[in-house]
Amino acid sequence: MNHLAFISYTGLDYTTRQVLKKSKEFYELMDKRRSLRVFSDKPVDKKVIENAIMAASSAPSGAHKQPWFFSAVRSSKLKSKIRAAAEKEEYENYTGRMSESWLKDLEPFDTNFKKPFLEIAPWLIVVFKKPFDIVDGEKKQNYYVNESVGIAVGFLLAAIHNAGLVALTHTPSPMNFLEKLLNRPSNERAYLLIPVGYPPDDVLVPDIKRKGLKDVADFL
Ligand SMILES: Cc1cc2nc3c(=O)[nH]c(=O)nc-3n(C[C@H](O)[C@H](O)[C@H](O)COP(=O)(O)O)c2cc1C
Numbered sequence: 384m385n386h387l388a389f390i391s392y393t394g395l396d397y398t399t400r401q402v403l404k405k406s407k408e409f410y411e412l413m414d415k416r417r418s419l420r421v422f423s424d425k426p427v428d429k430k431v432i433e434n435a436i437m438a439a440s441s442a443p444s445g446a447h448k449q450p451w452f453f454s455a456v457r458s459s460k461l462k463s464k465i466r467a468a469a470e471k472e473e474y475e476n477y478t479g480r481m482s483e484s485w486l487k488d489l490e491p492f493d494t495n496f497k498k499p500f501l502e503i504a505p506w507l508i509v510v511f512k513k514p515f516d517i518v519d520g521e522k523k524q525n526y527y528v529n530e531s532v533g534i535a536v537g538f539l540l541a542a543i544h545n546a547g548l549v550a551l552t553h554t555p556s557p558m559n560f561l562e563k564l565l566n567r568p569s570n571e572r573a574y575l576l577i578p579v580g581y582p583p584d585d586v587l588v589p590d591i592k593r594k595g596l597k598d599v600a601d602f603l
Pocket residue numbers: 416417418419420492494551552553554555591
């Protein structure tokens with residue numbers, strides 16, 4: 384059998400008092416996160432994006448396969464191509480592919496097929512999932528791929544917010560144009576398109592309310 388070596392766990396070591404304080408502070412920090420659909424064009428250092436991606440890649444994954452890949456795009460030429468292709472799909476979505484009830488649910492957000500932020504945000508992080516890997520020419524299945532990549536994106540969004548930046552979880556579907564534009568191999572599927580940057584001054588966001596604890600959890 385092929386066993387891994389085991390090492391001592393060197394995690395955090397808080398008192399119960401600190402645990403309570405940290406849990407509250409983290410909730411309060413995360414509750415301030417909002418999706419933005421307008422961005423400042425102020426540059427963001429590549430190192431910040433690298434750190435956010437490495438935080439994302441520290442996520443748990445089925446059998447530790449880390450079935451994800453992040454393409455971080457800052458090239459204006461590439462961003463323009465992505466915007467054009469995304470708007471083409473979104474035009475079809477808004478004018479025919481989305482159901483009446485879906486369009487009604489989107490009304491409060493005042494969105495449409497136009498996505499200027501895809502050229503304005505300094506970075507577009509495109510997340511790919513890998514249903515399988517190719518090792519020495521052989522197809523190796525990955526496990527719980529959607530769950531794993533979803534968790535990694537959660538880490539990514541938390542890292543972006545923690546750094547004081549903003550993002551949008553964007554899905555201009557179908558998103559296979561991203562696989563082509565970014566030259567990804569045949570075992571990768573576009574999962575999310577995430578513009579990242581600084582918030583512009585005086586930006587407005589939809590006045591959504593979040594569900595309370597009783598509506599999202601049960602303690603048995
Ligand atoms: C999987 C997923 C896909 C989304 N796709 C889009 C999108 O294509 N366009 C958009 O404007 N917002 C999109 N959103 C953002 C949601 O509308 C937003 O998260 C929600 O309204 C809650 O707002 P908040 O993120 O500010 O808390 C998406 C969010 C998720 C999680």
